[in-house]
Amino acid sequence: MRVEYINPFVEAAFNVLKEVLNADIKRGELYLKSTSQPVLGVATIIGLAGDVEGRVLIDMSHETALKIASEMNMEEFKVLDELGRATITELANMITGQAVTKLHDLGFRFDLTPPSIVTGKDMVISDSGVEALIVPIELPQGKIEINVAIKEKA
């Protein structure tokens, strides 16, 4: 993945999460992964198009999702209902949207697809032949992984 794409995603994730959760957040070491990987429980997927092709996957556990939704809506969620899911989707949209705006300022044109959210246990995502950048983020509510895979259009 091009070096220029990395920082916008890291910064966007950091800024957005800090703003909406109003909490102390820590970024872990970035790394690359290529094999199929298990999903923690709640995964939001946003496709990227334009100059490139790829996707952003924002992954967290069910428990973390509940806590984040509670925090953002300022009410306690016991189950991840429609509003809860919409909240998580919106969070993903905000992070990716901000990253894409930053990239646009650098001269890269990316389009976004509407986010889709997947929940369940023991899920594995495998996109063959794709190398993903993982940005792990520690929150008081738990851990979030931003998983970005971008391929240059040949």
Add this chain to the structure above:
Amino acid sequence: MSTDLWELKEQYNKAENTDQIDYKMVSFSLGGKDYGIDIMKVKEILKVNKFTYVPNSEPYVRGVYNLRGDIISIIDLRTMFRVNKEERTDDLEDIIVLSIDDKRIGVIVDSISKVVGVQASTIQEPHPIFSNINIKYIRGIVDKDSRIYIILDVDRIFGDEAEEESEQITATEIAGKSVPGMVEKSVYRSEEKETDINKDFIKETLKTFINFHITDINKKWFQSRFSEWVQVRRNAGENIQLSGAGDAGEFISSFYSNNTGRFFDQKTFVALKKIIPTGARGNYFVWDIGCGNGYETYSIAAIVKQQNPDAAIKVWANDKDLLSISNAPNLSISTGSVPPYLNAFVTEGTKGGVISQELKDIIYFEYHDVKNHNPYPDVDLIICRDVLSFFDYNEQFRITSEFFDKLKNNGILIIGDNESIDFDGFEECEEGGIVYYRKNEGRK
């Protein structure tokens, strides 16, 4: 809940590990037992019967055989290891053609079964009771699908090492006739043995401390570096063995290619100018693996651009070190230190010199691991200096094969100064002290 899932993830990763197959061997039977030979040593398998007898040869040499123009010796492994021949219904012999160093040898076995994949870490030390074949010829024992395979070390059996050993034995045997000579010889041999142990130990520790693998790629450098190292360490009264990553780093300090971490000097530029073709029109693609902080990439890109001003040049430069590669696109340079050929591509920035936009526009710096999927079209030039040695043997082979696939015919591969590859279809060339490889599909 959250911890459960993390555990699950761990387990998943573990499960993935145990299924990993990283060692493949060709299995065959000999005297009713299962054996294996590392597939990397096997060139092909044959079923033939007519050999040309060679008079006065060892009893286990069945003769020579014309393999599509190459004359190869045929050795009967059953006679060599004194096991009983199995009765065959047809009169053809099963032959495994091995490629050892640069020689080809055909060995006759009872019957070849299949290719078996195992995990290298499950291979166990040989035990003397398994087989009547001399134990030093056995690499290890492995159990797969409840069959036990004895893996033969063909390098030991047929390689140069084996020859040296037998020569040494005869030397001592002869020397045995005169007493003083024998004493001298045996002293020499025990020292030799100690050196060998040290050598193996250093190989192992390089792997453990800094993930540096001694294989055919850097064998030559290692031999000379090892003798030098022993000399230096003995003179300083220090331990020859490596005690940590610091020692290991010092050991490989002489491995890195000339011009590492700086722009290529004028001399290298002159040599590369002769290697890289001129006047290309249309696309000219370059792939630079392990570009670090970009000096190598900018040098290469500048040379390619000067040689081919009319071509549409694209350079993909990767490194898996995030810190180095992040600095590469905005490398700041002191204008005084730039070699003359690069002057045209350096402009004055706010803080010293910067690389001109013209050159930057053709380069894509990527945070990428070459072990993962490489999404590039076919390229004209690959630069991969001092990278392959940090992969294990199987990965080196896989990556080299990928280079071969990704290069256009007549494309050029440049590897480190202290590295060399032997790969069918890559022709080794030299220009102004720089060794490079040209893809020549005609030879394959």
